[in-house]
Amino acid sequence: MKHFSLSKAVFMAASLALLGLTAANAQEKFSPVIVIHGGTSGLDLTKEEFKIREEPMKKALLAGQAVLEKGGSAMDAVTAAIMVLEDDPNFNAGKGAVFTADGFNELDASIMDGSTKKAGAVAMARHIKNPILGARLVMDKTWHTLVAGEGADKLAKENGLEMVDQKYFFTQFRYDALQKA
Template identity: 50%
Template sequence: MSHPSPDSTSQSSWSLVIHGGSGQFERGRISAETDAGARAGLDRALAAGSDVLSAGGSAIDAVQAAILVLEDDPHFNAGHGSVYTYEGKIELDAAVMDGTHRAAGAIARAHHTKNPILLARKVMEDSPHVMLSGEGADRFSAESGLTQVENDYFGTPERLRQLEEMKAKTSGWFDIDMKYGTVGAVARDAHGHVAAGTSTGGLTGKRYGRIGDSPLIGAGTYADDRSCAVSATGAGEFFIRVGVAHEICTRIRMKAEARAEFLAHEAERSGAALDEAARTRLLATALSADEVQEIVDAVMAEMVDLGGTGGIIYLTPWGHQGYAFRTPGMYRGMASSDGARSVAIYGDE
C-alpha cells in the first residue's frame, strides 16, 4: 500500500509521521482491544511529537518524544513490550539521525536502558562514535546516567507466549510473519530540518546476536536535509541488503538537484538572474509528491524482489510525506501544522 500526501513548501510548517511496525495486520486477526490500544498509543505518540514541533522545537526532539511514548507502550515491539530472543532474553536496538549535519547515533543488543532511543541519542551527542553494541552500550548507558532496568522489565506474558508459539512451530529461524514490528518516527520542523529515529526489540526468536536494519544508518534509519528522512520496519536482512533508507534519500536528492539545475539553466537562458534564494526555491519545488512516492515505491519494489517484506515512513524537507508498506497492514500515523492528524492500521485505511 502506498499513500502520498499533498506537499507543502512553507518554511513555517511542520510535519510528523510515525509507525509501530508492519506485518500480518488484518481485520479479524487483531482483537478489538489490541486495535483500540494500538491506535491510542499511536495517537499519544503523535501528540507528544506534535507538541514539540508546534512549540517551535527541533525535528530530532520531536522524533525522540514520539518514540519515547511508543517504547513505553507494550502494544509495540520496542522498550517495554519487546519480543524475546530464542534464548528468552530481550536485546534492544535503536538509532537516531539529524538531517541538519547528518549526525547519527545507534545502539544494538542493549539490555538495561529503559528507553533505548535516549541511548542512541547519547551516542550521537556525547560520544565520538556512531554505533555501540552489547555490554559496551550497556556500560555507556549507565555512565551517561540513563534509567537502568532489569531485562525482564521489557517483556510481557504475551511476548513470552509468542516465543513459545514460534518455537513449537519449528518452521524457521525466527518469526517469519513479522507480526510484532519496530517503531519509528520522522519529523520536519518549522525551520525545514528533518530527523529520523527507529527503535526495536527485533524479531521473535532471533539467535546468535542477530542485528536487523533498525540501528544501521542507511538501512533502517536515515535523515538528510538535502533529501529525506526515513524509518523502516520489516524483514531487516533485506532492508540491509538494499540499503533502503539511504537509497530512497539518495534517489530523491539526485533527482531533485538535477531537476532544479535544469530549471535554473532554462531560466538563465531566458534572461532571468537567479540568486541563491531563487535556486533554493527551485529545489524545494523540483519534485511533486507523486514523484517522491514513485521513488519510494521503486526502492521498496527492489527490496520485495529480493524476497523481503515490510514498510517505511518518510518525509522531505520540502513537505512531502507518506509511507509505503508491502504487508497487509502497518501501525502508522501522521500529523502536521495544518491541523491534519490521523492513525491507521489496515491496508484499506
Template identity: 50%
Template sequence: MKKVYLLAFALLIASALNAQEKWGIAIHGGAGNITPKNLSGPDSLKYKSALDSALSIGSSILKNGGNCEDAVTKVICYLEDNPLFNAGKGSVFTSEGKNELDACIMKGETLESGAVAGVGDIKNPILAARAVMEKSSSVLLTGIGASRFARTAGLEMVDSSYFFTKKSWESLQKAKTAEIKEKHGTVGCVALDIHGNLAAATSTGGMTNKRPGRIGDSPIVGAGTYADNRSCAISCTGHGEFFIRYTVARSVAALVEYRAMDLDEAVRQILWETLDPVGGKGGIIAIDRNGNMVMDFNTPGMFRGYQSFNGKKIIELFKP
C-alpha cells in the same frame, strides 16, 4: 509601478514566512500480518489511541518551534514505554528467552547519528542512541559497551525483568512450537521542523525467536534509518536482513537527491521494485524537506500515522 513592487515584495515575504512554518511528523509501529481478522476491534482502538498520543507528543513540540530530533526522541520514548509495540517495554524474546534491543537516531542537518544494539538493561534505547550521537565520537555501540556508556551518560537502567510481558513470552513459545519467526515489529518516527531540518529515529526489540546476537536494520544508518536535509528522513520496519542488503533507507534518499524523484515515487521503487521481488517484506515512512510524507508497505498492514502543519492527521492500521 511602486505599488506593484510593494505587493510583490509583500507576497514574497509572506511566502517565505509560510515556508518557514512548515512542519510534519510520521510514525510507524511495525508492519506485518496486521488485518481486521487478526486484530480485534478493542485491540485496534488501543493501537489507534497509542499512535494518536505519539503523534500529539511530536506535533506539540514541532508546532511550538521545537527541533525535529527532540520530537522524534520523545515520540520513540513514548512508544518504547508502551508494551503494545515491539520496542522497549514490549520487546520480543530471542530463542534463549532474553531481550536484545536496538535503536538509532539521525540528524539531517549534519548527518550526525547514534545507535545502540543488543542491549537488555537500558530502559529507553533511543535515549542511549541519542547520547551516543551527542556525547561520543562513535556512531554504533553494542552490548555491554553500550550499557556501560549509558550508565556514564546517566540514563535509566533496568533489570532485564522490566522487559517481560506475557504477550511477548507467549509469542516466543508459539514461535518455538511452530518453528517460525515473526518478522514484524519496530517503531519509528520521522520529522521536519519549522527550521527546515529533518530527523529520523527507529527502535526495535528485533524478531521473536531470533538467534542471540542477531542485529537487524533498525540501528544501521542507511539501512533502517536515515536523514539528510538534502533529501528526506526515513524509518523502516520489516525483515531487517533485506533492508540491510539493499541499504533501503539510503537508497530512497539517493533517488530523491540525485535523480530528483518525488518522495512517493522513490519509496515505491525501492519497496515494490527492489524489495518485493526478492521477498523483502516491510514498510517505510518518509518525509522530505518540503513536508511531503509517505507511508507505504508490502505487508497486509502497518501501524502508522502522520500529522502536518496544515492540520491534517491520519492514523491507519490496515491496507486502504
C-alpha cells in the same frame, strides 16, 4: 541465528519521519508534519488489536507535536514520540520487546539528524529503558555511530540514562510467542 527477532525499534526509529513542508517562497511559513507508524507487525492485526495500538500512536504524535509547538527541535520531537511507543507494552520497541532465542530482551534503536548527517544507534541493549535515548547519546556525545551489547548499557548508565531490570521488558504475549517459536 542468535536472535528469535530483534526489536523493531531500529525499524520504527528509521520509519518515524519528521517532514518540514517547505514553501516555494522562503518568506512563507511552513508547518512541520510528523508521520509515524507502529511497525509492520500491524499488517495482520484484528480491528480490536489495532484499536489498542491506535491510542498510544496518537499519544506519540501529540508528544512530538508538543515539542515542536514549544519551539523544540525536530530531533527532540522524534525522540519524544518514540519514547511514548517504547513505554507502551503493545509495541516491541521497549517494554514488550521481542525475546531472543536465549530468552533475553535485546533492544535496538537508531536516529539520524538529516541536517547534520549525524547518526547514532544502540543494538542488543538489555537494560536501557528507552533505547532511543541511547541512540541519541551515541549520536550526540560520542564519535561512534553504533554501540552494541554491554557497551551500550555501560555507556547509557555512565551518562545517567534510566536503566531497568530485564523483567521490565517482559510481557506475557511476547513470552508466549517465544515459547511457540
